């Protein structure tokens with residue numbers, strides 16, 4: 001990673017994060033979904049987005065498939081490419097949080113150390129959700145036909161097949177999409193956010 005030149009200093013405005021949160025009547029936070037391909041990260045993030053938008057909140061989903069078309073289009077799926085992908089997303093998510101937005105992210109994010117870095121960057125308002133489903137379940141779903149291609153050797157470095165997935169050891173929440181319904185998983189995340197005060201209408205103190 002390149003160093004920031006010494007003459008570049010941060011420049012803060014008069015309007016604070018609390019001002020923006022007050023304006024929006026919500027808290028900025030990150031709900032970070034991690035799990036194998038096909039585990040249900042995007043499905044869950046979109047369902048939660050719909051649910052929370054319906055209750056009057058400004059929510060934004062950052063999704064792996066979309067980000068890889070633009071911001072991270074230059075990155076590959078090597079270990080270094082994946083780490084850089086998550087580093088960039090982490091910074092984007094932190095900026096959105098500072099803007100007062102409730103961010104939902106849907107990235108495989110296979111490495112524990114990468115996720116830990118994002119947690120450190122975002123701070124208290126980071127909620128890690130392990131979208132857990134057995135590899136066999138994910139592979140049988142294969143919504144994008146990627147497992148089939150990976151097994152045929154057409155996609156190298158595919159998580160769970162030819163590239164590692166480091167499951168969270170202590171996630172804030174674990175949802176088992178092989179056994180729970182989508183509605184149950186959405187409700188569990190919403191309940192956790194409420195418990196943490198992240199659905200409060202007053203700004204962070």
Ligand SMILES: Nc1ncnc2c1ncn2[C@@H]1O[C@H](COP(=O)(O)OP(=O)(O)OP(=O)(O)O)[C@@H](O)[C@H]1O
Nearest residue numbers: 036037038039040041042043141143177180181182
């Ligand atoms: N309980 C459940 N929760 C979430 N998804 C489920 C559930 N049961 C079945 N599914 C199905 O599993 C698939 C999950 O696919 P989805 O695209 O959300 O996975 P993903 O984790 O985002 O994968 P990728 O990392 O490849 O983007 C969908 O086809 C969804 O309909």
Ligand SMILES: [Mg+2]
Nearest residue numbers: 041042064106
């Ligand atoms: Mg997805």
